[in-house]
Amino acid sequence: MTVATDTIKLSTRGHTDIHDITAAVQSALERSRLKNGIVTVFTVGSTAGITTVEYEPGLVSDLQRMFEEIAPSNRPYKHHERWGDDNGHSHVRASLLGPSITVPFTNGRLTLGTWQQIVLIDFDTRAREREIVLQMIGD
């Protein structure tokens, strides 16, 4: 049993920008040479989250609308009063979605469905350089 750590670096545009990172996770898994175990996909920072979705432009748009309705961008947030920031909605959306998911792999392959991709959602209000930690445990 081994732990293997890898990192994905990603440039986003913010504003609930949604990126498919499945191929990058699968590549890291192959570099690790692990065959059976789990990978934790964790985004560093408090204005982005990780989940899975059928990655196609329609659903990207539908997800963006859902988050805009849950936590609208054009209203006051107490967070703004504190720092002069404008990204209160980014933080609460990220906390609701969560910073990580854990995905099993068997025979060197992630156990995803055919139409199920791993995505990073960047809720921040500006372009960001994101770091995603992949912690793989298995043998």
Add this chain to the structure above:
Amino acid sequence: MTVATDTIKLSTRGHTDIHDITAAVQSALERSRLKNGIVTVFTVGSTAGITTVEYEPGLVSDLQRMFEEIAPSNRPYKHHERWGDDNGHSHVRASLLGPSITVPFTNGRLTLGTWQQIVLIDFDTRAREREIVLQMIGD
């Protein structure tokens, strides 16, 4: 330290159908003979999710109402324009909830509360055969 993989197969009715899978997860854990570690409970596919809840009919109904309010079923979704599907709300609900949870176990028992059950929620718009991967790591 060992990895043990197991699978739960489940027939659902879709439409935010909620199934208690706690006993099936506990059984798999006993088959693995692992005593201390974690189990990742992962649903394959992009229209279902996993969480915990006090599993009783009132809360099942309350959860269904919450998801209907967050992402109503009777409105247009961009996903429908793409594929002619009718399950845009199923996808966005599943992405928000997330495809997996990870639960510790000690002395061969899941560390759940008495009123805390592991559930699959199937948001799709038709009956489905679901596959849930259980990845157990421990010793």
Add this chain to the structure above:
Amino acid sequence: MTVATDTIKLSTRGHTDIHDITAAVQSALERSRLKNGIVTVFTVGSTAGITTVEYEPGLVSDLQRMFEEIAPSNRPYKHHERWGDDNGHSHVRASLLGPSITVPFTNGRLTLGTWQQIVLIDFDTRAREREIVLQMIGD
């Protein structure tokens, strides 16, 4: 590779009370002497959840408002009819957020961002004594 189990005990006031538990998780990690791996932070019970947030009073208030809007406290829930309880909203909020997160650590440190803290959110309608299980796996 080793499994190390630890527990955090916490007194909350309920009503979407939000506690920063980052230091307690980091301390447990240091006691374990593990350097590289993952920690699953799991709340026992069905009316609390775990996530990350930039822990400051403004965002605490913003998060509380978001959950009040998603699942209002002052309306009927089917759960109340069953048990005479008043915490239907607590349960559905907790199920949506999820009972656990899994966080990587490298060189003995959690891979959190500078402004990213691990929090317990207690949605129940009364003060509670909470137990959080920390399951650390690594070497």
